[in-house]
Each structure stands twice: as structure tokens, then as C-alpha cells.
Amino acid sequence: MPFLRGSLGFERFSVAGFEASTFDDEHIEILSKHAAGRSDSTAIENVHTGFLGGDHLFDQDFDLSKNVVNDALHVSVRIDTNNIPAAIRNAWLQMEISGIAKDSEDGVVSKAQRKEAKEAMEQRCEVEAATGKYRKMQSFPLLWDYNHETLYFGGSVGNAAGLCMDLIESCFGVELRRIGAGAIATQWGIDTDQYALVDDLQPISFIDGKISSHHWSNEHSQAPDFLGNEFLMWLWWTLENETDTIVLPDDSEVTVMLAKTLTLECPHAESGKETITAECPIKLPEAMQAIRSGKLPRKTGMTIIRNDRQFDLTLNAETFGISGAKIHLDDDEEFDDNDRIDAIRLLGETTDLMLHAFCKQRISKDWAADQKNIQKWLSQGTAGRQKSAA
Incomplete structure (x- = not known):
């Protein structure tokens, strides 16, 4: 299974x-x-x-x-x-038309004959479909x-x-x-009586701090899925400049490392999309060049450790879908199906809590300072968060 x-x-x-x-x-x-x-x-x-x-x-x-x-x-x-594939259907139709044309004195196929050819093709499709091939x-x-x-x-x-x-x-x-990311953020807002603040959030550019937009956004959805992209950017900056251990809203801690793969894309569809594969892709100059040009993370590989359980996975920013996830086990660990289900629950809970931690920061008064520091990091490439004297 x-x-x-x-x-x-x-x-x-x-x-x-x-x-x-x-x-x-x-x-x-x-x-x-x-x-x-x-x-x-x-x-x-x-x-x-x-x-x-x-x-x-x-x-x-x-x-x-x-x-x-x-x-x-x-x-x-x-x-x-x-x-039946369209190419095969079209081939059968053309064969029927060619047969009719050969039997015609002038080689011209009338509109009525084309209709007959199409009906013959549909009959053949039904026969072939019945075979199950x-x-x-x-x-x-x-x-x-x-x-x-x-x-x-x-x-x-x-x-x-x-x-x-x-x-x-x-x-x-x-x-x-x-x-998805938007649904997780919205539910967090409802659960913590912060829904109005979450609902007011708009996607921003980390380059100039202005309100931005994402061309991949679902126009039929009101969920703020853009928070998934901003979360990955904030997580990247946090890991590079502050700490690799994040305190979650339930007071537990998760250690995070971005690894293996990183997909970035221009939110305005101007400079394209790129995927970087490396042991630690965020350390490569092309990755920094991409986010300094305004691209945002859409998918990234990561290793997370929480409650003494390590997972390797790839996380999609907008859907918060997980792929290629591996559960690390100790050599002598006994791990049955019940344990496996608990580990899956822990994985989903942990990624959700990581987004909750970001949402808490995103609506706080400290976000303005974080945003400026991220902008400075992107523009100058300096490591280390510039902390205010206060």
C-alpha cells in the first residue's frame, strides 16, 4: 500500500x-x-x-x-x-475520405460525403473501443x-x-x-482571531516592497496562496541570516535546511522560470541572482527535523503539496504501519506550523523591519540581519 x-x-x-x-x-x-x-x-x-x-x-x-x-x-x-487518441481518429477519418475520393469521378468529396466519412470513423472507433485495446x-x-x-x-x-x-x-x-497555503493561513487566522489581518494581506515585492501580483495565481480562488511563496522567501532569508531552528506556535522547534532542488519563477512572467539542482541550491550564485532579479520560490527541497524525526521532502509553495518525502529511521528502530501513519501526520502538522509561524510574523508590527532587512539582503547580498537598537 x-x-x-x-x-x-x-x-x-x-x-x-x-x-x-x-x-x-x-x-x-x-x-x-x-x-x-x-x-x-x-x-x-x-x-x-x-x-x-x-x-x-x-x-x-x-x-x-x-x-x-x-x-x-x-x-x-x-x-x-x-x-482513442485524436491522431488515430484523424487518420481513420482521412482514410475514409481518401477512399471516397478515389471512387469519385472528379476526386472531389462533397459535404455530405465528409459527413458519411465521419460517421464511418465514429463507428470504427466504437468497434475498436469495445476491444479494450x-x-x-x-x-x-x-x-x-x-x-x-x-x-x-x-x-x-x-x-x-x-x-x-x-x-x-x-x-x-x-x-x-x-x-493549500492560502487555506492553511486563513484557517490559522480564524483559529487565532486574526482573520481580518490575514484577509487584508496583499502579495508584495521583496525588491521594492510594493504591492505585486503573481501570474500563476488562481483567479477563481480568494485564498491567499501567495503567502506560500513569501513563506519560502522568508524561510530562506531566516536560514541564511538568523537561525536554522524555528520556534513554532505550539512552542516546539523545527530544524530546517533547504536542499537538493529549488524552482524559482518571475511573478510577472517576464524573466521565465528555472530549476536548480544541487546539494544546497540556495548557496549557488545563480539562485541569489534569481531572487535579486525578482523571482520567487515556487518549490524547494528541504530537510526538517522535529520531535526527533527527520524528513526529506520537496514542498510546493502554493499548494503546500509534498513530494518525494522520506522518513528517516534509526538503524535499530521498529516502525510499523501505525508509526508510519503518525509520521505522516507529524509531517503535515510540521509544515503547517512552519507556515503558521510565518503568518504570525507577517501580520505583526515586526514585519516592516523584516521586509526591509530582506530587501537589504537582496540588494547588497550581505549576511546577517540588521537589528535595530530597540
Whole structure:
């Protein structure tokens, strides 16, 4: 089962409206009823979604002891498509048209004949689709954490995620919302009675301090996902000039190092995007040159240590999605599935608390000084925070 083995990669969704007190046989029955492959269709361009037991692509077996681990439901969703590629469809159409043209005295194909050719092509598509040769199957692991009302989706947000979320919402009667940087910041504002201050925040340029904008922003979302980009910039500056240990809002501490990979992009789509791969990419001159030109971090690799547990991961700034995450274990450590689930929870909690720490600073009176120091760091390249005498 993917969430219980190997490296981790996931996006998160909040779960609302689940009224059961725990996962039980009723929910196992729902999974079985909507298992992948139970309602196959040979129709062309049809999409089917269904649940899998999690062991493999054809696993239709579900059981509480197998699929519920540490109060978390672990299954997969399989997406079956039966779509003939456009290039093949077009080739069959052209073959039909060519055949008609050869039988024509003047070699000209009329509008009515083109319609006939298209109908013949569609009939061939139906026949070919029925053979199953163009059927594709993809599976995506899910981990539904009951206690934290969170769904971990083992993939990136896109069409596949939408299909999986629709299946879960319709089968279990719940509402799912993506947990990105903006949603995390907003919920923190609500929980700490600071929502108005968070809601008033606008994206800023670290070069001149003016209100800016990000061309990659989702115009249909009001969530302040830009705080994810600013968080990574603030984290970079903090690690370089102050400390590698950050005190989190719950008074615990996390040690952080940015490593392996770094993706930066111009928020105005003027100077492009670049990805730097190195043991410590932020130490390379091209990385500093990029942020001094106004580019912002969109994704970075990092190592974090909290509660004596070390993780290596790559964090997406806006979605707060995690990829390539590895849980470090001691040589003699016993680590079972329950421990694995707890580690996943710790990883998500830690990245959230890191963003909370930034949000607390971002709305504070100290932010103006931090912003000036970041600007000075970018313009002069000097290390060390310039602290006021006060």
C-alpha cells in the first residue's frame, strides 16, 4: 500500500460532513459496492472511477483490518479511460475520405460525403473501443485521517484529483476542500482571531516592497496562496541570516535546511522560470541572482527535523503539496504501519506550523523591519540581519 511503503507524495483536502464516529463495516460495504471494475463499459471516451483495496491495480477486496490503520482509511481510486487518441481518429477519418475520393469521378468529396466519412470513423472507433485495446488504468492512493478530518491524495491536483474527490463526495456524502497555503493561513487566522489581518494581506515585492501580483495565481480562488511563496522567501532569508531552528506556535522547534532542488519563477512572467539542482541550491550564485532579479520560490527541497524525526521532502509553495518525502529511521528502530501513519501526520502538522509561524510574523508590527532587512539582503547580498537598537 503506497502510503505505508516507500517515499511519500500527496496533496491534502479537508473533510466536512462525515457524521460517523469511526470507520466501520458500513463504509467497507460502500467501498466494495463502488469498487473499480464493477461497472465497466466499452463506450468510447468513457471514464469510470472506483475504489481499490490498495494492494494492486485489480484489488477489489476490502476489510476493516486491512484498510483501516490507526483511525485512518487507506484505499486507492482507479480511473479507467477508454479514449482513442485524436491522431488515430484523424487518420481513420482521412482514410475514409481518401477512399471516397478515389471512387469519385472528379476526386472531389462533397459535404455530405465528409459527413458519411465521419460517421464511418465514429463507428470504427466504437468497434475498436469495445476491444479494450485503448483502455488505460491509473490508480491513486488515498489516506483518510478520521481524527484530523483530512484526506491525503497521492497525486497532484488536476483532473485525476477532481474525479477522485467527486467519487468520495458522492459515495460518503462529505464535502472536500483543497488545503493549500492560502487555506492553511486563513484557517490559522480564524483559529487565532486574526482573520481580518490575514484577509487584508496583499502579495508584495521583496525588491521594492510594493504591492505585486503573481501570474500563476488562481483567479477563481480568494485564498491567499501567495503567502506560500513569501513563506519560502522568508524561510530562506531566516536560514541564511538568523537561525536554522524555528520556534513554532505550539512552542516546539523545527530544524530546517533547504536542499537538493529549488524552482524559482518571475511573478510577472517576464524573466521565465528555472530549476536548480544541487546539494544546497540556495548557496549557488545563480539562485541569489534569481531572487535579486525578482523571482520567487515556487518549490524547494528541504530537510526538517522535529520531535526527533527527520524528513526529506520537496514542498510546493502554493499548494503546500509534498513530494518525494522520506522518513528517516534509526538503524535499530521498529516502525510499523501505525508509526508510519503518525509520521505522516507529524509531517503535515510540521509544515503547517512552519507556515503558521510565518503568518504570525507577517501580520505583526515586526514585519516592516523584516521586509526591509530582506530587501537589504537582496540588494547588497550581505549576511546577517540588521537589528535595530530597540
